[in-house]
Amino acid sequence: MVRKKSRLNLSKKRKKKSLVKSKPFPNPMKKVLALLIIIIFGVLIVVSMVNQRPKEEKETKEFQTGPDATSVPTKKPQVNNQTNNNKKVGISYFVDPNLGNDSNSGLSKNSSFKTIQKALSAANPSDVINLSNGIYFQNVLSVRDGTSDGPITIKGEKGAIIKGSGGPRVIEINHNNIHLEGFTVDGLVGDPNDKKSYRDKLIYVLGKKPY
Numbered sequence: 367m368v369r370k371k372s373r374l375n376l377s378k379k380r381k382k383k384s385l386v387k388s389k390p391f392p393n394p395m396k397k398v399l400a401l402l403i404i405i406i407f408g409v410l411i412v413v414s415m416v417n418q419r420p421k422e423e424k425e426t427k428e429f430q431t432g433p434d435a436t437s438v439p440t441k442k443p444q445v446n447n448q449t450n451n452n453k454k455v456g457i458s459y460f461v462d463p464n465l466g467n468d469s470n471s472g473l474s475k476n477s478s479f480k481t482i483q484k485a486l487s488a489a490n491p492s493d494v495i496n497l498s499n500g501i502y503f504q505n506v507l508s509v510r511d512g513t514s515d516g517p518i519t520i521k522g523e524k525g526a527i528i529k530g531s532g533g534p535r536v537i538e539i540n541h542n543n544i545h546l547e548g549f550t551v552d553g554l555v556g557d558p559n560d561k562k563s564y565r566d567k568l569i570y571v572l573g574k575k576p577y
Contacts, residue, residue: 454516456492459485463500482506482520482528492516497549499525505536512543522549529553538570 459472459479466478472485479485481504485495491513497520506528512518522528526549530536536551551569 454492456490456494456516459489459493459495460498461485461495462498463502489518491518494519494521497522497526499523502526502528503531504528505531505533506538508539508541508544511541514543517543517545519545519547521547524548526550527552534568535570536568540572
């Protein structure tokens, strides 16, 4: 009986052991598959970002260099070559009624002429006479012609005022292609509240026939 019982107990232990061995373990393939899915998803995101970046750079480049671009930082301003080719560059003379002297060269502000007439005597086609601020009690008479592509220009600053030195003709132009820019011709010679202080001051232009 004892042997039979021990055999029975041994049989039960073996049966229990076999049941333990046959108990299902978690499937490791599920973890591997989940990991693979995460890796693949991450790779797809990286590839998508890499492919999208060159496209954005290309679109930006096309916007900057395209025919309809309105503003390109590296674009240099265009120069009107036709204007530059047609207009000659001459000498600049300077006139200052207060600090100038007609014995100066007139080629700089520090060496200005005193009278506009002296500058006109020196100026040739394409030259520019620059009037500094101040009151010019001077009459002006043109000396020579400019040219269509190189006029003689009298150009004044905002505070340059020509009042003349007597007579109605403050500025008399008897030549072609003389340009006047920027300055003021004023007939006031006295108290601005007195009508007698105002004189008729003219810019007189004598036209020349082309034949």
